[in-house]
Amino acid sequence: MDEHLGTSLAADALTAACHQRRPRGPVVFHTDRGGQYTSYAFAALAAGHNIRLSVGRTGVCWDNALAEFFSPP
Numbered sequence: 001m002d003e004h005l006g007t008s009l010a011a012d013a014l015t016a017a018c019h020q021r022r023p024r025g026p027v028v029f030h031t032d033r034g035g036q037y038t039s040y041a042f043a044a045l046a047a048g049h050n051i052r053l054s055v056g057r058t059g060v061c062w063d064n065a066l067a068e069f070f071s072p073p
Contacts, residue, residue: 010036011045018049030054 002009014029029051031037038055046053 005034005036007036007039007041010034011042014042014045014049014051018051023050025050027051028054030056032056033058 027050029046031053033055036042037053043053
């Protein structure tokens with residue numbers, strides 16, 4: 001948590017999740033169109049962890065529903 005929503009915060013969270021979960025295969029990371037998720041730095045970090053980025057369409061909130069349904073508790 002921090003006082004900003006910048007790329008560094010999202011990058012730190014992604015790095016922490018990778019260290020904690022240690023995914024063995026490819027991962028799909030679905031987000032909204034926030035600048036912190038669509039930056040070159042975040043894309044490079046994700047690629048380094050074998051993570052494929054998925055971005056929702058503008059104005060459509062329902063595209064997260066399927067991913068949230070299958071998220072582990």
